[in-house]
Amino acid sequence: MDAELLARIQFAFTISFHYIFPPLTIGMAWLIFWLETSFIRTGDEKYKQIARFWIKLFALTFVVGVVTGITMEFQFGTNWAAYSRFVGDIFGAPLAAEGVLAFFLESSFLAILVYGESRVSSRVYWFSALMVAVGSTLSAFWIIVANSWQQTPAGFVVEGGRAVLVDFWAAVFNPSTMPRFLHAIDGALVAGAFFMMGIAAVFLLRGMHNSHEAENPTRVGAMKKLMPEREEKHHLVHKEFALVSMRRGLILGFIAALLTGPIGHWHAVQVAKTQPAKLAAFEGLWETQARAPLLVFGIPNTETERTDFALTIPSGLSLLVDMSPDTVVTGLKDFAPEDRPPVLVSFLSFHLMVALGGYFVFFTLAGLYFDLRKKLATNKLFLRLAVLSIPLPIICNELGWFAAEMGRQPWIVQGLLKTRDAISVNVPAEQILISLVLFALVYAVLFAVWIFLLRHKINVGP
Amino acid sequence: MSSLQIIWFVLIFVLLTGYAVLDGFDLGVGIWHLFTKNKRERGLFIRAIGPYWDGNEVWLLTGGGALFAAFPPVYATVFSGFYLAMILVVLSLIFRASAIEFRDKIQNEKWITVWDIAFAVGSILPSILFGVALGNVVRGLPLDQGGNYMLGFFALLNPYALFIGITGFFMLMVHGAAYIFFKTTGELKQRARTWIIKSWMIYLPLHLTAVIWTMLDAGYYSAALSGTGALLAVVFVVLIRAALAGKGDGAVFVMSSLSIVFNMIFVAFSLFPNLVNGLYEKNLGLNIYTSSSSQETLTVMLIIAGIGMPIVLLYTGYIYRTFAGKVE
Numbered sequence: 001m002d003a004e005l006l007a008r009i010q011f012a013f014t015i016s017f018h019y020i021f022p023p024l025t026i027g028m029a030w031l032i033f034w035l036e037t038s039f040i041r042t043g044d045e046k047y048k049q050i051a052r053f054w055i056k057l058f059a060l061t062f063v064v065g066v067v068t069g070i071t072m073e074f075q076f077g078t079n080w081a082a083y084s085r086f087v088g089d090i091f092g093a094p095l096a097a098e099g100v101l102a103f104f105l106e107s108s109f110l111a112i113l114v115y116g117e118s119r120v121s122s123r124v125y126w127f128s129a130l131m132v133a134v135g136s137t138l139s140a141f142w143i144i145v146a147n148s149w150q151q152t153p154a155g156f157v158v159e160g161g162r163a164v165l166v167d168f169w170a171a172v173f174n175p176s177t178m179p180r181f182l183h184a185i186d187g188a189l190v191a192g193a194f195f196m197m198g199i200a201a202v203f204l205l206r207g208m209h210n211s212h213e214a215e216n217p218t219r220v221g222a223m224k225k226l227m228p229e230r231e232e233k234h235h236l237v238h239k240e241f242a243l244v245s246m247r248r249g250l251i252l253g254f255i256a257a258l259l260t261g262p263i264g265h266w267h268a269v270q271v272a273k274t275q276p277a278k279l280a281a282f283e284g285l286w287e288t289q290a291r292a293p294l295l296v297f298g299i300p301n302t303e304t305e306r307t308d309f310a311l312t313i314p315s316g317l318s319l320l321v322d323m324s325p326d327t328v329v330t331g332l333k334d335f336a337p338e339d340r341p342p343v344l345v346s347f348l349s350f351h352l353m354v355a356l357g358g359y360f361v362f363f364t365l366a367g368l369y370f371d372l373r374k375k376l377a378t379n380k381l382f383l384r385l386a387v388l389s390i391p392l393p394i395i396c397n398e399l400g401w402f403a404a405e406m407g408r409q410p411w412i413v414q415g416l417l418k419t420r421d422a423i424s425v426n427v428p429a430e431q432i433l434i435s436l437v438l439f440a441l442v443y444a445v446l447f448a449v450w451i452f453l454l455r456h457k458i459n460v461g462p
Numbered sequence: 463m464s465s466l467q468i469i470w471f472v473l474i475f476v477l478l479t480g481y482a483v484l485d486g487f488d489l490g491v492g493i494w495h496l497f498t499k500n501k502r503e504r505g506l507f508i509r510a511i512g513p514y515w516d517g518n519e520v521w522l523l524t525g526g527g528a529l530f531a532a533f534p535p536v537y538a539t540v541f542s543g544f545y546l547a548m549i550l551v552v553l554s555l556i557f558r559a560s561a562i563e564f565r566d567k568i569q570n571e572k573w574i575t576v577w578d579i580a581f582a583v584g585s586i587l588p589s590i591l592f593g594v595a596l597g598n599v600v601r602g603l604p605l606d607q608g609g610n611y612m613l614g615f616f617a618l619l620n621p622y623a624l625f626i627g628i629t630g631f632f633m634l635m636v637h638g639a640a641y642i643f644f645k646t647t648g649e650l651k652q653r654a655r656t657w658i659i660k661s662w663m664i665y666l667p668l669h670l671t672a673v674i675w676t677m678l679d680a681g682y683y684s685a686a687l688s689g690t691g692a693l694l695a696v697v698f699v700v701l702i703r704a705a706l707a708g709k710g711d712g713a714v715f716v717m718s719s720l721s722i723v724f725n726m727i728f729v730a731f732s733l734f735p736n737l738v739n740g741l742y743e744k745n746l747g748l749n750i751y752t753s754s755s756s757q758e759t760l761t762v763m764l765i766i767a768g769i770g771m772p773i774v775l776l777y778t779g780y781i782y783r784t785f786a787g788k789v790e
Contacts, residue, residue: 063563066516067556073526077541078548081610084541088534089755093763096531099524100770107520108781111513119784162534165758424542426610435549442553446560453567 006432007079007423010439012405014071016398017443021065023397026140026185027192028058029133031248032113036129040122050241051129052117053462054196057454059114064450066107071439079432083412083422090156090165091146094172098142106135137185144181145172150413151404152176152274163416175274179267180404186259187400190360191393193253196245197367198390199458201383203242208380241462243377246386250371254364260357265320271407272321275414276330277339278407281346283317284310285331292317292329295351300343305333341409349402356396363389466760467750470532471734473767477525479726482592483637483719484518487511490638492558492585493631494657495578503650504578508562510645510789515562517778519555531763535609535753536737543603543611544595547618551588558584586631593630597623600680600732602741609748622679629672632665636702637722640715647788655706658714662703669699673728680732680739688731695724 032054039047073095076084084091109131112120120128155170156163165171272279279285284300284307285292294316298307315325332340363385370376412419488511495507530537541548561581565574601622603611639661643654673692682688698721705713733739737753740746754760 059563060567063516063559066519067559070519070523070555071552073523074541074548074552076530077526077537078545079542081538081542084530084538085535085609088530088537089759092527092529092531092534092537092755093759093766096524096527096763097766097770099520099527100766100774103520103523104517104770104774104778107516108777111517111781112784115513116784164756165762168758168762424538424545424610425608426542426612427545428614431545431615434546438549438553442556446556449560449564453564456568 001429001433003427003429003432004420004423006429006436007427008419010079010432010436011075013436014068014075014439014443016401017447018065018068018072019398019401020394021061021068022136022140023184023188023191023394024195025058025062025065025192026133026136026188027190027252028054028061028195029129029136029192030189031192031196031252032058033129033133034248034252036126040126046240046244049462050244053241053457054245055113056457057199059110060450060453060457062110064446068443068446079424079427080412080422081424081426083417086162086417086422087150087413088162090149090153090163090171093165093168094142094146094149098139102135102139102142104135106132106139109135140184140188141181144184145174145177147404148174148177148180150411151180151408152270153413153416158416163413176267176270179263179270183260183263183267183400184397186256186263187393187397189256190253190260191397193249193256193364194360194386194389194393195249197249197253198387200242200245200249201386202458203238203461204246204377205380205383205387207239207242208378238461239377246367246376247371250364250367253360254368257357257360257364260360264354264357269321272329275408277332277335277341278346278404279321280330280332280335281341281343281407282350282403283329284343284347285317285329286333288328288331288334290318290326290328291315292321292327292331294320300347302343339410341407346403346407349399349406353396353399353403356392356399360393360396464751466757466764467754468735469764470528470754470760471730471737471750473764474525474529474532474737475726475730477521477528479723481518481521481525482726483722484521485515486634486637486722487641487715488515488518488638489558489585489589490634490636491641492581492638493589493635494638494642495582495585497657498650498653501574504574505566506646506650506789507642508565508581510642512562513781513785515559517781519559528763528767532755532760533737533748533750533753534755536748539603539605539609539611539738539748540595540599544598544618546615547591547595551591554584554587554591556584557581589631589634590627592627594618594623594627596630596729597626599738600626600676600729602680602739602747604741605738605746605748622675625668625675626672629665629668632661632668633722633725635661636665637715637718640702640718644712644715645789647790658702658706662699666699666703670696676728676732683731683734688728691724691728691731695721695728698724 032051035047035051035054038044039051076091109128112125112128113132116128117125149171152175153163153171154174155167155172156165158164268279268282271282281300283292284295284298286300286305286307291314293310293312293314295307296311296313298310298312300307317329318325318327321327321329332343367376367382367386370379370382376382408414410418410420412422491507491511495504498504498507526537557580561577561584565577565581568574595618598618598620601620604613606612636658639654639657643651643658646654673696677688677692698717701717702714702721705717735751736747736749738748755763
């Protein structure tokens with residue numbers, strides 16, 4: 001395998017793995033802040049205890065995000081030296097800003113959240129929760145600034161073989177920054193909400209289990225062996241803990257999932273205007289046309305340059321892009337084959353993401369309905385689905401990034417630098433293979449430990 | 463423009479010095495981790511650095527980010543040139559951070575032992591590798607027309623760079639022991655005292671040799687400035703031992719920190735105005751004038767740093783105050 005392909009696989013693998021964690025922590029950070037706020041306002045110890053449990057899970061997740069993030073910052077230099085030289089004048093600044101304005105904030109105040117409860121006042125503790133949430137969100141902002149500049153570069157001139165900054169604010173708020181930032185944060189909130197909901201559902205299901213036991217004493221002995229004794233004692237506490245968490249997850253999850261609609265749409269319209277090849281790949285659109293159809297289902301075929309099994313809404317895409325059926329939407333055939341993104345992957349990732357987004361709205365809406373009917377705690381099917389749905393927003397976030405990054409290919413900086421010209425020429429393929437294998441092994445261990453510790457914390461309970 | 467480039471040279475070194483002093487002590491604690499077999503004492507080590515390590519490591523990330531932003535070709539050359547070494551550093555940092563956070567989550571002998579080893583190894587490797595990397599940058603790298611270092615991993619293991627790696631390792635050993643001495647009480651504190659003395663006795667001659675070797679071999683910007691930096695570094699290394707005889711708990715750690723600061727100043731003067739020395743001719747390296755970002759970028763970054771860093775120092779200070787005191 002050649003060095004370029006290996007470098008790309010390594011980047012894709014390490015960034016995809018990394019991206020499991022930051023969205024979870026961003027979403028959870030705001031949920032924890034919400035709980036701490038309730039505690040400050042009501043003085044009810046219950047909120048404090050609930051928050052304490054989630055902070056434990058938060059800390060576990062945060063550390064994996066931090067350590068896999070180090071890999072990312074090193075990797076631009078180690079594997080993408082030509083890229084780094086070309087974009088450093090612009091790309092480096094947001095990374096440095098992320099360090100100064102975000103990383104210090106979140107790491108310092110997380111120390112208080114995890115180790116400092118007995119050492120600071122409840123006001124300071126509340127403020128720390130806020131700073132962790134703000135810090136992690138700011139960190140997302142700066143990294144998305146950097147990536148958005150790759151998508152829609154602005155505020156620069158190319159001079160002496162490199163991009164040179166001429167207008168900082170134009171580069172920071174390039175055409176795709178705000179829609180992408182809000183879209184990514186929105187996705188992070190959904191991920192955090194589903195994580196909280198799913199784990200709360202575990203407790204509710206377990207509570208049900210315990211009450212069955214009481215009705216069916218012959219099985220108590222066997223169950224006791226499987227479950228620690230304290231479970232039963234804390235049964236009621238667990239239930240209230242789980243219901244509060246579940247409700248908050250549902251409310252945030254519903255609002256955030258609903259917002260993916262308008263924000264996602266805003267982002268897609270921006271893509272249509274600034275990266276037409278990407279949009280054409282998302283939509284499997286080959287011919288440039290007015291009254292462009294919206295594809296509900298289909299499989300783009302690169303060889304025949306058509307989309308097979310197409311099920312379409314006539315003029316749908318034109319309407320979505322600019323509210324008028326006469327809007328002309330650019331098709332893939334307007335681009336030379338070597339300048340087209342890999343269509344199938346972009347298309348599938350995009351459509352799967354959209355479908356999952358629809359599921360999140362539907363699911364949280366159903367949950368809110370059950371809650372209104374006071375049946376949330378007893379609806380086994382819903383609770384089981386909530387547990388199974390924990391990974392779905394994470395997968396959805398990943399798919400969104402696949403679509404965003406694949407859709408930009410063959411460019412690493414849209415229209416300016418191709419991915420194949422961006423690698424470190426002095427790093428041989430075999431060294432990348434070594435590092436890739438090492439990353440795969442270490443990350444597999446890391447993932448296993450993370451899951452193991454999460455389960456342990458959940459088993460011990462709040 | 464040239465003053466901006468000098469300012470950023472200084473700021474990069476401020477960030478790297480912050481990293482060396484701050485993460486230096488928690489790396490140092492990691493080196494000593496396996497020197498005690500006592501489970502409780504190892505737990506104390508972890509707790510002594512628990513609230514700090516993450517913030518300390520941010521100095522490296524911010525330093526790396528600032529290097530990328532202010533001197534992109536240097537970032538590209540060093541990180542790609544030291545490929546395998548950098549990967550080893552990353553993996554080590556992953557292991558030690560996981561160890562610090564995960565070790566005490568499960569009360570099981572084997573679990574704890576595995577993470578203890580991960581913590582120690584993950585601390586020892588970077589402690590050596592950072593020195594080796596710095597040694598190569600100071601000694602000089604043979605670069606091609608595109609600014610690429612082409613000779614691969616094993617050429618980095620030359621005698622000078624290895625020597626700097628080992629010296630740096632003992633520097634952090636002393637520093638880590640000084641931190642343990644500062645943060646603990648009773649019998650463990652007394653043991654930390656002997657650790658300081660023992661590691662210091664090895665560190666002192668290594669340090670003297672490294673300073674002389676560097677001045678003879680790698681050259682310097684000005685003999686007076688470099689000489690002063692070197693002299694003060696040596697003075698503070700000597701004062702570490704002297705402070706141990708005094709009463710104050712923190713004095714040893716302060717002296718150790720100052721010796722690291724002056725070591726970094728000495729390194730800076732060995733490089734200036736280069737960030738990477740050329741191997742055969744010093745002026746064939748990457749210098750701040752030809753390798754910097756544009757005036758616009760450097761100015762914007764200066765504003766960000768000017769607003770951000772004072773606030774960072776403020777709350778970092780607050781965090782250290784909050785967790786001040788001995789670990790029990």
